[in-house]
Amino acid sequence: MALLVQKYGGTSVGSVERIEAVADRVQKHKEKGDDIVVAVSAMSGETNRLIALAKAIQEEPDPREMDVLVSTGEQVTIALLCMALKKRGIDARSYTGAQVRIETDSSFGKARIQSIDTEGMRADLDKGRVVVVAGFQGADAEGNITTLGRGGSDTTGVALAAALKADECQIYTDVDGVYTTDPRVVDSARRLKKITFEEMLEMASLGSKILQIRSVEFAGKYQVPLRVLSSFEDGEGTLITTEGSEGMEQPAVSGIAFNRDEAKLTLKGVPDIPGIASRILVPVSDANIEVDMIVQNVSADGTTDFTFTVHRNEFNKALELLENVKDELGARDVIGDAKIAKVSIVGVGMRSHAGVASMMFKALAEESINIQLISTSEIKVSVIIDEKYMELAVRALHSAFKLSDKAHGISEA
Amino acid sequence: MALLVQKYGGTSVGSVERIEAVADRVQKHKEKGDDIVVAVSAMSGETNRLIALAKAIQEEPDPREMDVLVSTGEQVTIALLCMALKKRGIDARSYTGAQVRIETDSSFGKARIQSIDTEGMRADLDKGRVVVVAGFQGADAEGNITTLGRGGSDTTGVALAAALKADECQIYTDVDGVYTTDPRVVDSARRLKKITFEEMLEMASLGSKILQIRSVEFAGKYQVPLRVLSSFEDGEGTLITTEGSEGMEQPAVSGIAFNRDEAKLTLKGVPDIPGIASRILVPVSDANIEVDMIVQNVSADGTTDFTFTVHRNEFNKALELLENVKDELGARDVIGDAKIAKVSIVGVGMRSHAGVASMMFKALAEESINIQLISTSEIKVSVIIDEKYMELAVRALHSAFKLSDKAHGISEA
Numbered sequence: 001m002a003l004l005v006q007k008y009g010g011t012s013v014g015s016v017e018r019i020e021a022v023a024d025r026v027q028k029h030k031e032k033g034d035d036i037v038v039a040v041s042a043m044s045g046e047t048n049r050l051i052a053l054a055k056a057i058q059e060e061p062d063p064r065e066m067d068v069l070v071s072t073g074e075q076v077t078i079a080l081l082c083m084a085l086k087k088r089g090i091d092a093r094s095y096t097g098a099q100v101r102i103e104t105d106s107s108f109g110k111a112r113i114q115s116i117d118t119e120g121m122r123a124d125l126d127k128g129r130v131v132v133v134a135g136f137q138g139a140d141a142e143g144n145i146t147t148l149g150r151g152g153s154d155t156t157g158v159a160l161a162a163a164l165k166a167d168e169c170q171i172y173t174d175v176d177g178v179y180t181t182d183p184r185v186v187d188s189a190r191r192l193k194k195i196t197f198e199e200m201l202e203m204a205s206l207g208s209k210i211l212q213i214r215s216v217e218f219a220g221k222y223q224v225p226l227r228v229l230s231s232f233e234d235g236e237g238t239l240i241t242t243e244g245s246e247g248m249e250q251p252a253v254s255g256i257a258f259n260r261d262e263a264k265l266t267l268k269g270v271p272d273i274p275g276i277a278s279r280i281l282v283p284v285s286d287a288n289i290e291v292d293m294i295v296q297n298v299s300a301d302g303t304t305d306f307t308f309t310v311h312r313n314e315f316n317k318a319l320e321l322l323e324n325v326k327d328e329l330g331a332r333d334v335i336g337d338a339k340i341a342k343v344s345i346v347g348v349g350m351r352s353h354a355g356v357a358s359m360m361f362k363a364l365a366e367e368s369i370n371i372q373l374i375s376t377s378e379i380k381v382s383v384i385i386d387e388k389y390m391e392l393a394v395r396a397l398h399s400a401f402k403l404s405d406k407a408h409g410i411s412e413a
Numbered sequence: 414m415a416l417l418v419q420k421y422g423g424t425s426v427g428s429v430e431r432i433e434a435v436a437d438r439v440q441k442h443k444e445k446g447d448d449i450v451v452a453v454s455a456m457s458g459e460t461n462r463l464i465a466l467a468k469a470i471q472e473e474p475d476p477r478e479m480d481v482l483v484s485t486g487e488q489v490t491i492a493l494l495c496m497a498l499k500k501r502g503i504d505a506r507s508y509t510g511a512q513v514r515i516e517t518d519s520s521f522g523k524a525r526i527q528s529i530d531t532e533g534m535r536a537d538l539d540k541g542r543v544v545v546v547a548g549f550q551g552a553d554a555e556g557n558i559t560t561l562g563r564g565g566s567d568t569t570g571v572a573l574a575a576a577l578k579a580d581e582c583q584i585y586t587d588v589d590g591v592y593t594t595d596p597r598v599v600d601s602a603r604r605l606k607k608i609t610f611e612e613m614l615e616m617a618s619l620g621s622k623i624l625q626i627r628s629v630e631f632a633g634k635y636q637v638p639l640r641v642l643s644s645f646e647d648g649e650g651t652l653i654t655t656e657g658s659e660g661m662e663q664p665a666v667s668g669i670a671f672n673r674d675e676a677k678l679t680l681k682g683v684p685d686i687p688g689i690a691s692r693i694l695v696p697v698s699d700a701n702i703e704v705d706m707i708v709q710n711v712s713a714d715g716t717t718d719f720t721f722t723v724h725r726n727e728f729n730k731a732l733e734l735l736e737n738v739k740d741e742l743g744a745r746d747v748i749g750d751a752k753i754a755k756v757s758i759v760g761v762g763m764r765s766h767a768g769v770a771s772m773m774f775k776a777l778a779e780e781s782i783n784i785q786l787i788s789t790s791e792i793k794v795s796v797i798i799d800e801k802y803m804e805l806a807v808r809a810l811h812s813a814f815k816l817s818d819k820a821h822g823i824s825e826a
Contacts, residue, residue, distance in 0.1 A: 016469040050489065056429040058496040065499070068507050069492035072485035076463065079482035083471040086478070094481050098511070099556055143512055 001033045002167040003125070007135060007157030010044035011174045012231035013077050019043075022172075022231065023084035026130060030090055035125045037160055039135040040081060041153040042073025063108035067137070067147045071097070074134035074153070081132050092130040095120075097137035097145070102156065104138035104146045111138060111146035113155070116163040133160060154215035162222035169224050170237075175210055176230035177238035178203065180403035181256035185394050188404035192238050195254055197226075200240045202346040202380045203257050216240065252356045253347040253401040257380075258394050260341040260387045262292060263315035264373065265322060266307040269332025272299035279329060280306055283321050289314045293342070293375045293382065303332070307373060309384065312338055340372065341390035344382040345397055357381045363400035369393050414446040415580040416538070420548060420570030423457035424587050425644035426490050432456075435585075435644065436497035439543060443503055448538045450573055452548040453494060454566040455486025476521035480550070480560045484510065487547035487566070494545050505543040508533075510550035510558070515569065517551035517559045524551060524559035526568070529576040546573060567628035575635035582637050585644035588623055590651035591616065593816035594669035598807050601817035605651050605667060610639075612667050613653045615759040615793045629653065665769045666760035666814040669807050670793075673754040673800045675705060676728035677786065678735060679720040682745025685712035692742060693719055696734050702727045706755070706788045706795065716745070720786060722797065725751055753785065754803035757795040758810060770794045776813035782806050 006026065013019050026036055050070050054061040061069075078094035085092035097104075100121065104111035121131045135153025138146050148155050154171055161169035176191060178200065183189040195203070197220030204213050210228055219226040219240065229237030270276055277296065284291060293309045310318045315338045322334045350356045360381055364371060369392065373384035385393055398404065419439065426432050439449055463483050467474040474482075491507035498505035510517075513533065517524035534544045548566025551559050561568050567584055574582035589604060591613065596602040608616070610633030617626050623641055632639040632653065642650030683689055690709065697704060706722045723731045728751045735747045763769045773794055777784060782805065786797035798806055811817065 016466065019470065053429065053489070053493060054496060057432065057493055058500050061496050062499045065492040065495040065507055068495075068509075069489055072488045075485045075488070076466070076482055079478040080466060080470055082478040082481075083467060083474050086475045087471050094478055096481075096558075099558075145509075145512075 001035065003035045003037075003164060004029060004168050004170055005037045005039065005157050005161040005164065005166045006170045006172060007039040007153055008041065008172045008231055009153060009174070010041040010047070012172050013040050013042075013081065014044035016080070018231075019077070019080050019084050022081060023088055023090075025172075025231070026085060027088050027090055030130060037121060037125070037131045037133065037164060037166070038081065039133045039153055039157040039160055040074060040077040041135050042070075043077055046073040046076065064144060067108045067111075067145050071134070071137040071145050071147055074136055078132045078134045085130055085132070090130055091128060092132055093124055094132045094134075096134045097156070098139035098143065100131075100133050102133075102138035102159070104140055104148070106140040106142070106144065106146065108144075108146055110149040111140070113138060113148070113159050116159060118163050121160075121164065152212070152214075154212045155218060158215045158219045158222070158224055158226065161224045162218070166224065168227055168239075169219065170227045170229055171211060171215075172229050172231035173210060174230065174232065175228070176233060176235050177228050178210060178240070178255070180254070181258070181394055181398050185258075185391050186256075186398045186404075189398065190404055192254060193236065194239045194241060196242065196348050197240055198379055199254050199346050199348055200226075202344065202377070203255055211240075252349045252353040252359075253345045253403065254349070255346050256343065256394050256397050256401075256403065257346055258341060258343045258390055260390060261312050262309040262340060262342055262384075263312045263318075263336060263338035264293075264307060264309045264340050264384060265315075265318055265334070265336045266305055267322060267326065267329065267331045267334055268305050269303040270306050271330050272302055272304045276329070277306065280322075280325070281308070283325055284308075284310070284318060287317060287321060289318050289321075293373060293384070295373050295375060309340075309342070309373075337372075339387045340384050341387040341393075342382055342384055343390060343393045343397065344380050345401065346380045348379050350379055350381070359400060360397060363396045364393055367392055367396050369396075414448070416448045416450075416577060417442060418450045418452065418570050418574040418577065418579045418582045419585060420452040420566055420583065421454065421585045421644055422566060422587070423454040423460070425585050426453050426455075426494065427457035429493070431644075432490070432493050432497050435494060436501055436503075438585075438644070439498060440501050440503055443543060450534060450538070450544045450546065450577060450579070451494065452546045452566055452570040452573055453487060453490040454548050455483075456490055459486040459489065477557060480521045480524075480558050484547070484550045484558050484560055487549055491545045491547045495543075498543055498545070503543055504541060505545055506537055507545045507547075509547045510569070511552035511556065513544075513546050515546075515551035515572070517553055517561070519553040519555070519557065519559065521557075521559055523562040524553070526551060526561070526572045529572060531576050534573075534577065565625070567625045568631060571628045571632045571635070571637055571639065574637045575631070579637065581640055582632065583640045583642055583650075584624060584628075585642050586623060587643065587645065588641070589643035589646060589648050590641050591623060591653070591668070593667070594671070594807055594811050598671075598804050599669075599811045599817075602811065603817055606649065607652045607654060608667055609655065609761050610653055611792055612759050612761055613639075615757065615790070616668055616670050624653075665762045665766040665772075666758045666816065667762070668759050668816065669756065669810050669814075670759055671754060671756045671803055671807050673803060674725050675722040675753060675755055675797075676725045676731075676749060676751035677706075677720060677722045677753050677797060678728075678731055678747070678749045679718055680735060680739065680742065680744045680747055681718050682716040683719050684743050685715055685717045689717075689742065690719065693735075693738070694721070696738055697721075697723075697731060700730060700734060702731050702734075706786060706797070708786050708788060722753075722755070722786075750785075752800045753797050754800040754806075755795055755797055756803060756806045756810065757793050758814065759793045761792050763792055763794075772813060773810060776809045777806055780805055780809050782809075
């Protein structure tokens with residue numbers, strides 16, 4: 001008998017039929033003897049409908065009232081799911097974020113959870129009830145309704161699991177797990193049975209938009225085993241857990257992430273003097289432009305080239321900013337390129353495996369793909385290449401690291 | 414400077430445009446220096462949409478979860494109205510029933526208000542804020558969301574006005590006041606400037622469906638001056654208040670109410686013995702059939718005729734019941750008639766004016782309308798007639814009591 005927190009996203013509860021399917025799934029677990037706490041999102045489309053109503057009135061809706069408004073979306077779902085459970089003879093009880101006392105700070109629209117009172121939920125579970133909690137929302141110390149921001153239902157699920165010390169937090173979504181890479185790009189992409197929190201963070205932030213980064217961080221911090229599953233079909237999904245829980249040795253690379261959302265900017269020939277990097281980047285961050293990769297190579301002749309990447313939507317804005325400060329910084333030139341892609345290999349096994357990066361570079365070279373930028377962390381290596389080679393690069397790397405091959409998966413033990 | 418509680422119903426907040434119009438109206442009052450607390454219903458159609466979702470899952474939805482579900486309707490409205498007020502530079506704050514601490518019993522779907530905590534509202538009003546409260550809802554002592562049942566937003570408005578000792582509770586609706594009778598039947602029907610709580614109760618229960626009976630009772634009990642106004646046009650509406658507040662003498666009759674929702678049943682020739690009335694009516698009420706008028710005349714030959722009216726929808730069920738108990742009761746016959754109408758004259762002035770009833774009967778006789786049943790209370794006389802004469806009877810009575818004539822209105826002082 002396990003205590004499971006199950007989170008169902010918007011498409012998983014997108015219609016009366018889908019809600020009935022969720023109830024069937026909860027019933028199955030309940031009949032196995034598990035205790036179940038469910039966190040749900042708003043029915044798909046509902047949040048956007050509410051936002052449109054608000055925007056019809058106020059272009060920038062009042063944040064407090066916006067949370068009062070959009071929090072109704074999940075409230076509808078919890079009631080409907082409880083009805084579907086009761087119809088199946090399962091005792092269930094719904095709670096809004098405020099009712100279950102998910103206390104947050106007062107940052108409307110992007111509140112952070114401070115504490116969760118588990119007493120009421122425990123009492124319900126002891127009575128054999130399924131507890132159904134509205135995701136994405138809470139209340140501040142004064143009782144004002146707050147929301148955790150987009151994707152916040154994942155965070156609710158993880159936070160409930162952490163507070164209740166649940167055996168597992170199951171995130172039901174429209175994909176059946178985390179893959180070695182995007183199956184739409186690589187046919188032989190394989191679902192991972194296990195992945196570490198760190199790997200998942202790198203995969204998520206690099207473009208595999210299955211889980212919200214915040215919920216993965218949260219799960220890692222509180223060591224809540226997280227499982228990504230499909231709500232449309234049965235299957236084991238992918239378990240995201242702490243490193244080294246497997247008996248088998250780690251493979252070097254677990255997955256390939258990629259995206260073409262970025263653009264690159266280079267200031268050529270800036271004086272190689274202390275403080276130059278911040279003098280370049282402060283105006284960029286002051287303009288609320290987020291910078292991803294930053295690369296500066298060793299200098300020649302007292303000058304250096306300084307390159308960074310931003311979201312493609314911000315490319316023109318960033319380019320203009322650099323043009324304005326170019327002379328002041330004493331730079332020779334500003335160049336930019338929006339037709340780039342970032343491809344990364346991710347894996348905790350990299351830490352102990354030498355030669356992973358060189359194997360990556362070799363695989364790309366064999367396809368005659370030129371590497372424009374390189375950036376590394378402990379568990380990933382990212383390169384920037386011409387965007388037209390992106391799919392080719394992903395397929396080459398997937399094959400080079402034998403990711404299609406079951407025998408090589410850390411996660412296949 | 415007055416403290417006003419304004420209640421806006423579903424059609425008054427039925428669209429973004431209507432909500433903007435409500436905000437305009439609130440602004441006008443605010444600029445006059447009034448303190449405003451607003452209670453709102455769900456946008457028209459929304460409650461039915463939510464009920465349909467629930468019924469698609471459970472034929473008889475779980476009552477607790479039903480309240481969680483439908484209470485989102487008003488929550489959407491309070492947020493949107495606050496946004497519209499903020500857009501106009503008016504500080505406003507929304508509260509759900511639970512947030513403003515409208516504490517109710519735990520009768521889901523038909524909860525009754527136990528207490529309202531006014532401290533928070535007072536603090537907001539002191540800061541110059543408009544307080545916007547979700548009508549129709551509250552929370553029980555355990556924090557479960559409850560609803561007051563259909564039309565409950567009126568009750569919320571009155572309860573807020575009573576708790577805050579407001580100067581007036583203004584109920585905005587789609588009619589511009591209470592009329593001497595239905596203007597669709599009598600062209601010269603006139604809006605009353607004033608009417609007493611008792612008259613309004615009789616008018617409401619007799620078919621003038623402007624206000625929920627419960628909210629009028631509530632207003633009368635706590636002496637909250639109630640005003641019915643149109644949210645679509647400007648005007649004074651009708652003030653519902655305690656008797657005798659006018660300087661002028663009361664006219665005999667204030668209005669004519671009518672309906673054709675009833676059917677009549679008669680047990681002929683029942684033995685005139687003690688207990689017979691209850692032996693007839695107990696099986697009727699056991700079957701959850703509500704009885705309106707009950708008439709029993711003096712007996713002849715030791716037997717009597719016993720007549721009562723029920724809602725027309727219950728006619729066949731009631732007839733069948735009586736057929737079943739007829740022999741047991743020793744009755745001679747059961748007859749019924751669903752083609753009837755009830756017409757009533759209402760007025761507190763009746764108390765001190767002799768001859769009001771006979772004037773009514775004379776007016777009907779002059780039109781050759783046969784009276785089938787008569788029932789009276791202190792401030793009304795009701796008759797049952799053939800339904801085909803209903804409009805004729807209403808017009809005849811409206812004219813006989815000179816209700817079109819301004820000089821005669823109690824309420825026109």
